[in-house]
Amino acid sequence: MSEYTITVIKNENPKSKPASDELKFGKYFTDHMFIQDYNMEKGWHNARIIPYQPVALDPAAMIFHYGQTVFEGLKAYRTKDNEIQLFRPNKNMERLNRSNDRICIPPIDEEFAIKAIKHLVKIDSDWIPAAEGTSLYIRPFIIATEPYLGVNPSATYQFIVILSPVGAYYESGINPVKIAVENNYVRAVKGGTGEAKTAGNYASSLKAQEVVAKEGYAQVLWLDGLEKKYIEEVGSMNVFFKIDGKVITPQLNGSILEGVTRNSVIEMLKHWDIPVVERKISMQEIYNAYESGKLEEAFGSGTAAVISPIGELAWGEKKIYINNGETGELSHKLYDTLTGIQYGKVEDPFGWIVKVSN
Incomplete structure (x- = not known):
């Protein structure tokens, strides 16, 4: 140093x-x-x-x-x-x-x-x-x-x-939010600045957020900038889906920000022996999983909220209701464990905590 x-x-x-x-x-x-x-x-x-x-x-x-x-x-x-x-x-x-x-x-x-x-x-x-x-x-x-x-x-x-x-991000506990899939605006593309935490990425996201807020949605689900087919992020958070017992999150591709909470969630799931995979996942795959009854949970991850459950996705004229609009068991467990480690209530087996001496 x-x-x-x-x-x-x-x-x-x-x-x-x-x-x-x-x-x-x-x-x-x-x-x-x-x-x-x-x-x-x-x-x-x-x-x-x-x-x-x-x-x-x-x-x-x-x-x-x-x-x-x-x-x-x-x-x-x-x-x-x-x-x-x-x-x-x-x-x-x-x-x-x-x-x-x-x-x-x-x-x-x-x-x-x-x-x-x-x-x-x-x-x-x-x-x-x-x-x-x-x-x-x-x-x-x-x-x-x-x-x-x-x-x-x-x-x-x-x-x-x-x-x-x-203050506490959730005033009354963690509750699922309604999300609109964004089909018009683009957050970032591979080769751009999506994987960097820079101001322009957030400025470019404001219009889509403004539009969906008027329709009663908390945030947007961003799709890839080329085909507008594959899922990338939810608002300013990384996103996870639990489908038929397996957790899937979009793989880092040059346009997705590598979240610290995202990394922590992946490590924690592996520690619990819960199958987790990073790969491309399309909205059509999510809709198919929903129709077949295999879509169990969806949530965003980030510093501010830690874990933000998704209760509903609006994809054009289609509506996807997740876990009856209730917070899932895994989302709850991740939130409680991560915040428990952060506040010193739960043992930290990963060495993530850094003390600030008094």
């Missing part, structure tokens, strides 16, 4: 903290933030933790014009013993560097990034809520800062980490 040092400037005017029952996702932010600069002469340098504040950028900064940015999302959890822990932060930093490579951003030092996150979380540890299901969301991101209107990779960047206390 590079021998970076972190300068700390404490916030002398801390903000009042919201009550646990007031927490919404991404609405409140803690007292401090981490920043590190990059230029071609010094590389990554000037690592610092400072009071949370606006970022000053030149109007010509390349992030505004060409979208050269990547981000990550992970959480810090407070256990019943008042310990603070992270869930697989190494996987997030590995993915951040894969995204960096795709968007032509210089790689970060992954080990140091985790050290910086732990330091920041420790400083703002009193922001980590203790109520059931709450946590501290961690958002690392990198932006291109060079003031230049040429279409080239930026020569300067900032790596920033901000923190946000968040």
Whole structure:
């Protein structure tokens, strides 16, 4: 690991903290933030933790014009013993560097990034809520800062980490959602940026979400961009289907984001000796499984919700009802076990937890 040092400037005017029952996702932010600069002469340098504040950028900064940015999302959890822990932060930093490579951003030092996150979380540890299901969301991101209107990779960047206390994703337990299969818009194609966690992917998804929301659906199920036949993701989550006792998830193909929760689900299923396979799966195959009574469960996986059961799929004029619109046994077990590990309630046989020393 590079021998970076972190300068700390404490916030002398801390903000009042919201009550646990007031927490919404991404609405409140803690007292401090981490920043590190990059230029071609010094590389990554000037690592610092400072009071949370606006970022000053030149109007010509390349992030505004060409979208050269990547981000990550992970959480810090407070256990019943008042310990603070992270869930697989190494996987997030590995993915951040894969995204960096795709968007032509210089790689970060992954080990140091985790050290910086732990330091920041420790400083703002009193922001980590203790109520059931709450946590501290961690958002690392990198932006291109060079003031230049040429279409080239930026020569300067900032790596920033901000923190946000968040409430339980499900206020009344995990409940299945209604999903519309998207046949018009495309999230990503192989060779594009779908496998990178970059802002443009999310901007391009907003229109489809806006359309289906008006029809009463929680999210869209994305199909491949070439044939619009094979399933890729659900909203901003990876997706799984349990068919005739076997769990199937779309294989990584260059347009699907490799989710940390996705990877964890696959490892956990293998640990339980439940058959799981990564392969192409079409909507027609899902519909056929439904008609034959073999479609048992469907769920999305991601950092925010962990496991999000799907109770209904609308595919054109066809409707697919899954497990009578109820949360399936496997979905429940995965959710309870993953969150149990994250909050220190369940033994972690995989070595996924990283402690943040008090």
